[in-house]
Amino acid sequence: MSEGEIIYLDHAAATPLVPEAAAAMADAYRDAPGNPSAMGRWGRAAARVLRQARERLAHVVGVHPDRLLFTSGGTESIGLAVLGSLQGRAGGHVITSALEHPAVLGSVRMLEQRGFEVTRVPPERTGVVDPSRFAAAARSDTVLACLMHVNNELGTIQPLEAALAGVKERAPRCLTVVDAVQSLTRLALEPDRWSADLVALSGHKIGGPRGVGALITAKRRPEKLFGGGDQEWGVRPGTQNVPGVVGFAAAADHGEQTRPQRAARASEVADAFLKELAERVPGAQVNGAAEARMPWILNVSVAGLPSEALVRGMEEHGVCVSAGAACHARSQKPSHVLESIGVASHLGTVRVSFGASNTPDHARRAVEALALTLQRYALP
Ligand SMILES: Cc1ncc(COP(=O)(O)O)c(C=O)c1O
Known part of the structure; x- marks a missing residue:
């Protein structure tokens, strides 16, 4: 389905590839088909393209290229950070929050099964x-x-600097991991100011390809989770996805350069949505405090219809949103994030997430789709 046929408001699940990334990837497929670890001329060409992509992304996120490891996405970056940092350790205490993505919660659960004690704040x-x-x-x-x-469901910004510096004060040897998958190119990335040792990133939330990610590491890199070659300093063995990382770096560069304009547009679109929502669906509740939210993600609960029916009804009216995070949208389980902030379980919820191509008119049409869905199907 092309974006033109539907108003796509599910950018927190995946963004369309930006033309800058598509062009850079086409060049890489054509000019660097070799294995970057191979010795021959093609291998050297692929290694050069890989190095340039690493330097480009490192420049965008403001770290030395040696601190960037390429992975297959946000989930793998987080798994490597959480599990790889504690390889070989029998136990200890781990802190996380109750509104993390399942990539974090799942990896932390694995640590718990290995004997670690976990506090979920x-x-x-x-x-x-x-x-x-x-x-x-x-x-x-x-x-x-x-x-x-x-947060990928609410769009709320977490106070990293105060939280992580506070942890380091009490436990100076504690490693700190930040999931920055939803913030890359939308907010400034400041690992050092945050006291973050490891920062996980993903390509497909920022106009890059799916299935590519990166991990910013500190001086000490995590240990590998599986065996193989010595790619990525031996920490993440396996032939790198050269066109993928080239596209990721190009999308990140483009996203960072256009951040101020895109942020202004996102605010305009979110404002149009909220204004229309207040008029057309006055009973709707927007979850997450307004002063703590990024404009890119709005999480809206209404009475009268379950989340799945809202999503389907809005799609019938030409608008694609999600019932929560894409990774558990099909499970129909209540969202752990909404539960953690006390959203009543009888409410239906949609996550509306904007991208660079959205306009205030899209936002108004999304509210219209929600209002029509409620009018048509909801019980009084
Ligand atoms: C906050 C957050 N962390 C991690 C991930 C996982 O990233 P990926 O889909 O690249 O594995 C996502 C994706 O939905 C996310 O939104």
């Missing part, structure tokens, strides 16, 4: 974790603390 009703509460969870045996930058 609940967020406030605002959808934001209280930084002093997070930091207060740290103990002398805390080995890892993991907090996301922007």
Whole structure:
């Protein structure tokens, strides 16, 4: 389905490839078909393209290229950070928040099964974790603390600097991991200011290809999770996805350069949505505190219809949104994020997430689709 046939408002699930990334990838497929670890001329050409992509992305995120590891996406980056940093350790204490992505919660659960003790700090009703509460969870045996930058369901921005610096004060040897998958190219990435040792990134949320990601590491890299060659310093063995990382770096570069204009547009689109929502669906509740939200993601609950029916009804009216995070949209389980901030379970919820191509008119038509869906199907 092309974007033209439907108003696509599910950019927090995946963004269309930006032309800059598509062009760079086409060049890489054509000019660098070899294996970057091979010795011959083709191998050297692929290695050069890979190095340039690493340098380009490193420049965008403001770190030395040696600190960037390429992976297959945000989930793998997080798994490598969380599990790879504690390889060989029998136990210890880990802190995370209750509104993390399943990539974090799942990896942390694996640590728990291996004997680690885990504290999951609940967020406030605002959808934001209280930084002093997070930091207060740290103990002398805390080995890892993991907090996301922007929540993928609510769009709320977490207070990384205060939370992670507070943890480091109490547990100076604790490693800190940040999931910045939703914030890359939307907010400034400042690993050093945040006291973040490892930062996970993904390509397909920023106009890059799916199935590519990166991990910013600190001085000490995590240990590999499986065996293989010595690619990515031996930490992430396996032939790199050269066209993929080229597209990722190009999308990140383009996204960073256009950040101010895109942020202004996102605010305009979100404002149009909220204004129309207040008029057409006055009973709707927007989850997550307004002052803590990025404009790119809005999470809206209404009474009268379950989430799945809302999503289907809106799609019938030509608007694509999601019932929550894409990765558990099909499970029909209540969202752990909404539960953690106390959203009533009888409400139906849609996540509306904007991209660079959206306009205030798209936002108004999305509200119209929601209002028509409710009028047509909802019980009084
Ligand atoms: C906040 C957050 N973290 C991690 C991920 C996982 O990234 P990927 O889909 O690249 O594995 C996602 C994707 O939905 C996300 O939104």
